[in-house]
Amino acid sequence: MPGDRSSWLPLPRREERATVVQPPEPAPGRSAGAAIVDCALYEDGCRRGGRLSVQQAVQQAVERDHGFVWIGLHDPSSDAVEEIGRRFGLHPLAVEDAVHAHQRPKLERFGDTLLMVLKTARYVDSSELVEIGELAVFVGRRFVVTVRHGEGRPLAGVRRDVEAHPKLLDLGPSAILYAVADRVVDDYEAVIEGVAVDLDELEADVFSGTRSNPAERIYRLKREVIEFRRAVAPLAAPMQRLADGGATLGLDDRVAEYFRDVTDHLLRDIEQIAAFDELLNGALQANLAQLSxxxxxxxxxxxxxxxxxxxxxxxxxxxxxxxxxxxxxxxxxxxxxxxxxxxxxxxxxxxxxxxxxxx
CATH class of the missing domain: 1.20.58.340 (Magnesium transport protein CorA, transmembrane region)
Known part of the structure; x- marks a missing residue:
């Protein structure tokens, strides 16, 4: 990471360690521990100490000159997110965005902390539904906090993949942000494949010559494609900012080439989704013409x-x-x-x- 790693903010410096040992009083309601999927300390491209509590991870990170903490939360309560926010000094507006989980994909900077919001997607083929979730990623100089809402694919696979590549992991929190974004965009491709199969079936049904009327199915699939497009298209601008270089955002500039690859895949997905929308419009017009x-x-x-x-x-x-x-x-x-x-x-x-x- 660029800059002085020993001056990790908002976590205290080594001489202020005593103020971190005693955690703040937990907020009422469900504790953060119930929502934490995994918490780990990474140093020199390796995971240290297995799964840790938040307090242990923070203490061990402060005791080292290098390293960072990655905490993963799934469907946490507002109290849980606020508790983690207090531990890492997250901006209240950023914490509010992570709590409500109704944000557009975006990339914002709050002091030394970067917040990226992504929409996760999963295709349920049996009901032809695109399930949209939300993922908020807080990136600091020596910490990453991921807050996942919905039934998208868990990030445990991302941890395993990153931990298997020490050189990438040694880039610090920037590498985690890249790995998470890459997995989310990869999941878009799986949704696109599912929609493509159903769209082929629809076209065959429309032009089959039978007296069936697939208008309801066309409308339903078009609605899902529109929702999918709303979740994916706004991510292009934030990804392009990361691909142009993350130094101004507090990230390691070496990950820019990785983000460029993700951006290319994302733009291809956006074009494919737009093509789906046009094909569904054509199928609907053809079906109406046949009915007439x-x-x-x-x-x-x-x-x-x-x-x-x-x-x-x-x-x-x-x-x-x-x-x-x-x-x-x-x-x-x-x-x-x-x-x-x-x-x-x-x-x-x-x-x-x-x-x-x-x-």
Missing amino acids: TRDNQDMRRISAVVAILAVPTMVFGLYGMNFDHMPELHWRFGYPAVILVVLVVCALLYRQFRRAGWL
């Missing part, structure tokens, strides 16, 4: 049948009026002749409608 065509065909078919049935209705209606003087009323073959004429006329009309494509 089917309605017109049905109306022509009904009109043709009504026209054919009008002939016997008119003829038999006339002969049912009980007049004394009617054509061929007293002729022996009058009744079969009328029936034959009606059948011939109906047959000619049917043939003409068939040629015109109405039947």
